[in-house]
Amino acid sequence: MNIKTITCHEVYNYGASLQEYALLAYLNKLDHKAETIHYKPAYLCDRYDFWYIANKKYEKFFITKAFYIFIKLPERLQFLKRKKNFDNFSKNHIKTTKKLYKSNDELKTNLPEADIYICGSDQIWNSFFQNGKDPAFYLNFVPQTKLKISYAASFAIDKLENNIKDFVKSNISNLHHISVRESSGKTILEDLGIKNVTQVLDPVFLLNKxxxxxxxxxxxxxxxxxxxxxxxxxxxxxxxxxxxxxxxxxxxxxxxxxxxxxxxxxxxxxxxxxxxxxxxxxxxxxxxxxxxxxxxxxxxxxxxxxxxxxxxxxxxxxxxxxxxxxxxxxxxxxxxxxKLNTINYNVPNKFLNNLIISSKTYLKDALEN
CATH class of the missing domain: 3.40.50.2000 (Glycogen Phosphorylase B;)
Structure with missing residues (x-):
């Protein structure tokens, strides 16, 4: 199957990059053709632009812009080294759609073709940040005729604010298979009346040591x-x-x-x-x-x-x-x-192996639906 995934992409965070890689690698291991959607909305990517001005009052005049960039220059030159290493990792290990998308509307207008769409993992539904309020991370752009799955999506918080509940419920209700990373996420959805929710592990656990x-x-x-x-x-x-x-x-x-x-x-x-x-x-x-x-x-x-x-x-x-x-x-x-060196991994590994098996079973069953 041709599968497209969507997650917080190229945000220069170790966990975000590695979980993105893990899900794609595991899907390809199952003999699917998987790639991530090159989705970079302004709220996620603008701050990584070398010329980005966070304080808008400096944008009014050229001289204030130049002053702002000059002050930030040493820090940004250092960040270029980090950015290059992350970009090389993405280039070598994360297969991405050629087309760049910047909004949910762009995704709707020019839908990246796939048989199955997966949103997740990481904090894509965390409404503490803008991505949790972005319909794209709920696969809003995908027509109902296509299979829509969430894998290990995370709210990363214990409860939703009232003003976001209707948005979350209406979007997640349109998914065909729903899984979250934390038990608290399952509780959040059950409180919204969404019952068919499975708790699974983060994608990094789909690959072994x-x-x-x-x-x-x-x-x-x-x-x-x-x-x-x-x-x-x-x-x-x-x-x-x-x-x-x-x-x-x-x-x-x-x-x-x-x-x-x-x-x-x-x-x-x-x-x-x-x-x-x-x-x-x-x-x-x-x-x-x-x-x-x-x-x-x-x-x-x-x-x-x-x-x-x-x-x-x-x-x-x-x-x-x-x-x-x-x-x-x-x-x-x-x-x-x-005290150091007191962890006996025999017991945790038994729990972990069972959770890995159930997580893989959920994903395989969802893909075969």
Whole structure:
């Protein structure tokens, strides 16, 4: 079958790129012909333009535009290195439609041809961001004569605001098969009266450790290290990383440019390097869903911290589903009590393998309908 997927595409985020790759790779493994729709609405992609001006007051005059770009120049030149590595990953590993689409209306007017359409995964339905309010991510542009499936779509929040509920219900009701990534997402839809909802795993779990290892890119790191992936500059994460470094002598390595206490920072590297950093770490500290996911896939010693924004449900649900909820660190006391190398993956892997089987079964059954 010819399958088109839609997700948050080329947003220069490790998890977004790797989950996009995973779904396409698994579909192709099932002997389908799958590619992602090259969908880049302005709200997702404009900020990655080298000449983008975030503060609109600087757009009025040429001299203020030039001043704004000059101030931002060092940071943007650095970002070009990161962008190049991500773009190379997409070029080499993510098959994309040749045509670029920028709106749901463009997709309706010139429908990318396919037998089956899949929306997901990642936070495509998170109404905290604009993508959760974009009908394209609910396959609104696809006629009802075509098979429409969601796979592991995530709201990433516990509940919807009232003003978005009717929009979500009307769009999701038009899908033929509905799956979400978190139990909280299932609850959200059931509260809207949508009952035929399946909970599945993120696409990264559709591929095994060996398949992911083929994709990783070697980095020249000879010392043992703690891998820190922290979006929020969480002071508790810094405390824990430094405490473990003092105890073990391990270096601190990160891919977040805001982490100033790391010994080395690979912020400009792409998704393949990210895989390498997780796989070879002695310990992983993060508040990232996909850092957690790959820590589990590679069976690493790790802990998780909450995010400051309201998107913690996805990490909490994943840990609970495989009986690792005690790895969620909430305060200084839990940091002080935590012991290294205490994870026995025998039990979590039993839960995980069952969830992988059920996730694959859902997808295969939906495709064969």
């Amino acid at each position: 060996k398949e992911w290892s083929k994709l990783e890119k070697d980095l020249e790191i000879i010392e043992d290290y703690i891998f820190v992936y922290d979006f929020d500059s969480n002071p508790l994460i810094q405390i824990m990383a430094k405490k473990i470094k003092k105890k073990t002598g391990w270096k601190i390595i990160s891919v977040n440019k805001n982490i100033k206490y790391s010994d080395r920072n690979f912020w400009h590297k792409g998704p393949s390097s990210f895989l390498n950093l997780v796989k070879n770490a002695k310990f992983v500290i993060s508040n990232s869903f996909h850092a957690v996911a790959f820590s589990i896939i590679f069976e690493k010693d790790f802990v998780v911290f909450n995010r400051t924004s309201s998107i913690n449900t996805r990490m909490r649900d994943l840990l609970n589903s495989i009986s690792l909820n005690d790895l969620l660190i909430l305060d200084q006391n839990m940091i002080d009590k935590h």
